[in-house]
């Protein structure tokens with residue numbers, strides 16, 4: 001087939017490379033605060049007026065700094081709702097950042113306008129999870145792929161058609177299917193059409209937002225392999241968003257782990273998987289389903305719920321669920337005493353046990369011996385508030401207010417006084433594998 005391709009190869013790209021392709025400096029994206037047409041509007045039929053303005057803000061992405069090198073794949077992983085998509089969309093300016101700077105090849109995207117911005121936009125493309133809904137069913141595949149070129153005024157009709165056909169072949173589809181409609185293709189093929197469309201404007205950087213999550217596992221690897229081949233051929237740089245660690249492991253050069261709007265760890269792939277330093281990363285890795293289903297207990301190592309992004313915890317956002325929360329310096333506690341105190345605090349907060357006597361509580365949580373000093377006195381006070389055999393000022397042992405008071409006392413005395421609550425952690429570590437930088441946002445690594 002005669003091709004008219006203007007597609008840049010990776011060699012052509014290497015020529016104008018120096019420094020990171022993309023730099024994020026303290027990027028935040030908050031929702032709410034009445035942003036957007038209906039942003040922050042709440043409907044509640046039981047109040048008058050039934051519509052109110054919700055001033056709660058969702059800190060979807062908070063103070064994220066990252067660099068992405070040309071030609072690499074940075075995997076971005078984290079549980080649903082942690083802000084991955086919001087970060088991807090903010091980088092592409094599909095969402096306006098609330099704060100921070102995004103530099104592409106050293107240029108601040110916010111400073112561009114007119115033709116420069118239009119040009120830059122073609123350099124940055126995105127592919128989405130659901131290939132079904134992102135392809136217009138009324139358009140033929142050829143038109144779909146040509147649409148971005150038309151929007152950017154690239155080539156003439158003939159040139160666009162030639163390029164669309166070439167791209168179909170590049171992504172592993174038959175160019176003769178140029179006139180077919182999306183419904184004639186399988187899920188994996190539709191994601192390939194999406195890829196061809198994103199590549200049609202010759203981008204340098206592609207945000208891939210869960211591109212294979214909707215596909216069968218057997219198809220996932222094939223699409224990932226095609227993406228890797230295209231990356232090499234065209235010198236593409238990927239930000240690859242996924243919640244599935246095996247997908248991340250397949251495709252990434254480096255991995256960034258996100259939790260509740262913060263990046264908690266960044267390292268080269270091998271370093272991250274073999275030498276994880278953040279307790280959240282460790283928990284994520286331990287929750288990878290084991291191949292043998294009879295080996296139970298691998299899931300659910302994370303305790304508690306993800307806090308709401310409208311009220312994220314101070315300091316380290318993972319601290320409310322962290323199994324390695326650091327003891328406040330104010331108390332002189334042994335590791336064992338602290339681990340008992342921490343477990344007791346969490347159990348009271350979540351009310352995971354039935355009411356019992358003070359002696360039973362001491363035995364159950366502290367093996368009979370409370371910690372010494374001030375910490376021990378605080379624990380004794382908390383036990384006194386909830387024990388079935390202590391004086392509750394006439395209220396029943398099951399009184400909610402007692403549990404709330406005990407929870408408040410323990411949280412204020414221990415959790416809130418931990419360095420984990422007082423300071424946001426950020427540490428650069430020496431990697432064990434490879435020579436790349438290793439960042440971990442955990443005070444245990446200070």
Ligand SMILES: Nc1ncnc2c1ncn2[C@@H]1O[C@H](COP(=O)(O)OP(=O)(O)OP(=O)(O)O)[C@@H](O)[C@H]1O
Pocket residue numbers: 031032058059060078079080081082083084085086087243309
């Ligand atoms: N337009 C919006 N308005 C208000 N809140 C939003 C908006 N978009 C996202 N959020 C909130 O921001 C947080 C981050 O959402 P985001 O979709 O970025 O997470 P995610 O990690 O990509 O999750 P998923 O994998 O489920 O898509 C969530 O709490 C979400 O509810």
